[in-house]
Amino acid sequence: MTLAACVLAIIVLMFLRVPVAFAILGPCLVFMVAAGASEGLATRQMLSGVNSFPLLAVPLFVLVGVVANRSGIATRMFDFVAALFGRVRGSLGYVTLGVNVGFSWMSGSALADAAALGKLMVPAMVQKGYPKPFSAGLSATSSLIAGVMPPSIPAILYASIAMVSTSALFAASVIPAFIMVLCIAVAIWFFVRARKELDGEAFAWSRVGRTAVRVIGPAITPIIILGGILGGIFTPTEAAGAGALYILALGFTYRTIRLRDLPGIFVEAALTTASVMFILGASAVLSWVLAREQVPRRLAELLLGITDNPIVFLLLVNVALLLLGIFIETGPAIVIAAPILYPVAEAFGVDPLHFGVVVIMNLILGLLSPPVGGVLFVVSGVTKTPLNQVIAGVWPFFIPLLGALLIVTLWPELSLWLPRVLGLT
Numbered sequence: 001m002t003l004a005a006c007v008l009a010i011i012v013l014m015f016l017r018v019p020v021a022f023a024i025l026g027p028c029l030v031f032m033v034a035a036g037a038s039e040g041l042a043t044r045q046m047l048s049g050v051n052s053f054p055l056l057a058v059p060l061f062v063l064v065g066v067v068a069n070r071s072g073i074a075t076r077m078f079d080f081v082a083a084l085f086g087r088v089r090g091s092l093g094y095v096t097l098g099v100n101v102g103f104s105w106m107s108g109s110a111l112a113d114a115a116a117l118g119k120l121m122v123p124a125m126v127q128k129g130y131p132k133p134f135s136a137g138l139s140a141t142s143s144l145i146a147g148v149m150p151p152s153i154p155a156i157l158y159a160s161i162a163m164v165s166t167s168a169l170f171a172a173s174v175i176p177a178f179i180m181v182l183c184i185a186v187a188i189w190f191f192v193r194a195r196k197e198l199d200g201e202a203f204a205w206s207r208v209g210r211t212a213v214r215v216i217g218p219a220i221t222p223i224i225i226l227g228g229i230l231g232g233i234f235t236p237t238e239a240a241g242a243g244a245l246y247i248l249a250l251g252f253t254y255r256t257i258r259l260r261d262l263p264g265i266f267v268e269a270a271l272t273t274a275s276v277m278f279i280l281g282a283s284a285v286l287s288w289v290l291a292r293e294q295v296p297r298r299l300a301e302l303l304l305g306i307t308d309n310p311i312v313f314l315l316l317v318n319v320a321l322l323l324l325g326i327f328i329e330t331g332p333a334i335v336i337a338a339p340i341l342y343p344v345a346e347a348f349g350v351d352p353l354h355f356g357v358v359v360i361m362n363l364i365l366g367l368l369s370p371p372v373g374g375v376l377f378v379v380s381g382v383t384k385t386p387l388n389q390v391i392a393g394v395w396p397f398f399i400p401l402l403g404a405l406l407i408v409t410l411w412p413e414l415s416l417w418l419p420r421v422l423g424l425t
Helices: 002-015 020-034 039-050 054-070 073-084 091-107 110-127 132-143 153-162 166-192 205-214 216-230 236-254 259-292 295-306 310-327 330-347 352-368 374-383 387-410 413-421
Strands: none
Touching (some): 020 259, 020 330, 039 259, 132 374, 132 387, 153 166, 153 352, 216 236, 352 374, 387 413
16 A cells, blocks of 8 residues: 555646656655665665666766757758758658758757757748648657667667666667657658648758758768777767767857857756656666565566467557656656566567667657647747647558557567667577
8 A cells, every 4th residue: 555655646736747757756755764674775766767877878978969959950851851852842851851860860859850840940941832720740750760760869778777788779769769760750641642632842862961961960970970889899888978079069060059159068968867866766666666565576477377479468558658657757657667568578589679769659659649749849939830730630640550559569579679689689
């Protein structure tokens, strides 16, 4: 009953919009005192929860995303992808998707992508005759790719909590991320196929060449980050540091960032990092509470009593996580779900990398789901689009996104092939 009261208190506090870290930490501290544990133990648990070398990558990847937002890279990528897709019907829809893919290799955050690209892509689409709900919905949906594609910050959080290799989880996420891209592209095709008014512009090699030169610099960023990690040259933390230095150099080269901008950039990155780390510290205390009460073991016994089929278990997890993601943002949801479900997945024999990808893909969908849906509010705010129109534009993309999730869930090899080829497992 004490544990039930603790969990209920956490849920109530989150619904009351208490900051996530405090909503988790407060009831857990009360539980620990009631159980006879000291406050010093809670402090030690919090410190050990963030005392991790892989977590050093978080502030550096956050810095990469902040600098990329301010350096004008998005505009350069837009011009190049628009030149490539010039004559395709509905070209700006595919351009929006393509720019989000390119930006995801630098930002690692769906909210950062939504903020940086929404204010660029949505007005451009509306100006060319695309319905505003579709434009805002596509921009919001495409931003989710950054939450799955490495260097995904949710993947770093999950890897830290579940104690799996960040590099291996990054590699496991690549193909599932491109499956999401393919499913979104199919949805775009269905929308534009009969709309002749959305025909593209004339294709010109001269325009492609001119815009390609302007993206050479940004194109090297994912080579440094992803190539360094997947090629075994860098650890994720080292790759994040190298990427941050390189993209800062780009900003100075393009003269979109000046010395006087650095304090604001570093403060923005520090505030975001502090929020993430505080939540992780609180999650370590929650993990102690759950372990003390043997929640993972009891849940495993319960589910094994229902089924011994790993696929059925994963489908049940999908339903549970989709519901959790509706009410709790991705980072805190990973913090809450991973310590409980990861040991259960091990009991079912589910590969930890495959399970990590499934968890992230499930919870990232919550960013498109009211009432929490962070991406919905970001896109609505930066594009001055009413929230109901953003939601209306997002719903048609849910079916293809759920299809991508189901494909990745049912075929583990889609997640495991690349890490195996790269020798990361």
